[in-house]
Amino acid sequence: MTVISIQSQVAWGHVGNSAAAFPIQLHGIDVIAVPTTLLSNRPGYPTIRGRVLDVQLVADLLRGIEERGAIDGAQMILSGYLGSADIALEVADFVARAKEKNPALRYCCDPVLGDRDRGMFVRTDIPPLVRDELCPLADIITPNHFEFEFLCGTKVGTTEAVITQARNLIARGPSTIVITSAELADTPGGEIETLAIERAGAWRVRTPRLPISPSGTGDLFAALLAAARVRGSAMPDALGHAASAIYAVLERTALRKTEEMRIVESAELMLHPARRFAATAVTAQ
Numbered sequence: 001m002t003v004i005s006i007q008s009q010v011a012w013g014h015v016g017n018s019a020a021a022f023p024i025q026l027h028g029i030d031v032i033a034v035p036t037t038l039l040s041n042r043p044g045y046p047t048i049r050g051r052v053l054d055v056q057l058v059a060d061l062l063r064g065i066e067e068r069g070a071i072d073g074a075q076m077i078l079s080g081y082l083g084s085a086d087i088a089l090e091v092a093d094f095v096a097r098a099k100e101k102n103p104a105l106r107y108c109c110d111p112v113l114g115d116r117d118r119g120m121f122v123r124t125d126i127p128p129l130v131r132d133e134l135c136p137l138a139d140i141i142t143p144n145h146f147e148f149e150f151l152c153g154t155k156v157g158t159t160e161a162v163i164t165q166a167r168n169l170i171a172r173g174p175s176t177i178v179i180t181s182a183e184l185a186d187t188p189g190g191e192i193e194t195l196a197i198e199r200a201g202a203w204r205v206r207t208p209r210l211p212i213s214p215s216g217t218g219d220l221f222a223a224l225l226a227a228a229r230v231r232g233s234a235m236p237d238a239l240g241h242a243a244s245a246i247y248a249v250l251e252r253t254a255l256r257k258t259e260e261m262r263i264v265e266s267a268e269l270m271l272h273p274a275r276r277f278a279a280t281a282v283t284a285q
Helices: 017-026 055-067 085-101 125-137 143-151 159-170 217-230 233-257 264-270
Strands: 002-010 030-039 051-053 075-079 104-109 174-181 191-198 200-206
Touching: 002 017, 002 055, 002 085, 002 217, 017 030, 017 217, 030 055, 030 075, 030 233, 055 085, 055 264, 075 085, 075 125, 075 217, 085 104, 104 125, 104 217, 143 159, 143 200, 159 174, 159 191, 174 217, 191 233, 200 233, 217 233, 233 264
Parallel strands: 002 030, 002 075, 075 104
Antiparallel strands: 030 051, 174 191, 191 200
């Protein structure tokens, strides 16, 4: 089992591939990690070194793994932070080529664009390309609430609105929409939820809100969800596992009072979370 993961990479901390690769490998799945950036650390520290990679280098890396048979041997492509519009287009071309060559290959697009606290944090030419070029190629997309509203082109505040808008997106290509960090009218106080919507079903999982918000949580969630799906879990089970595993990591991080997620020391908890949060079917459809 193999996942091709195309996203940012940092030397210090856990975002992008530096958050995604180890958890996927932990689940017994090989990872072919293709970087879109090489940075010393994520934004938010007093200094940051490194850069977004030149598109030709990313294209060469993608062509190189294709020449080694990566497309034929992979079950999933996962993409995250892309860094530039040129890279977004190159990834779209690679995904289209890969899916034509291997029709069983699935694509999970984590549209890393922004969040409610910061708004859009990518270059202005990237969001339309993610929406119009990458998402239609995807089997699964995993936006947070803010990104979901951008993809839909409207605010959503109720469960019914989320399901309606998600199915509008499904009509454009993806088969599954997973919305993370959702805060809806019926979300209980002190909780956060994640919803998964398909054409014929919808599920939600709620977890307690923890007093931390480290970077990379969306990258980690998408990796855990992709790993569960590659291993054959049905969407409700994959959703519950990913939510439980990331909660365990964040709980450990809160205990340690660190800025970066405690991913490595949470290895056993990602496989066997101490608290399990089950996804439940949403009946109000």
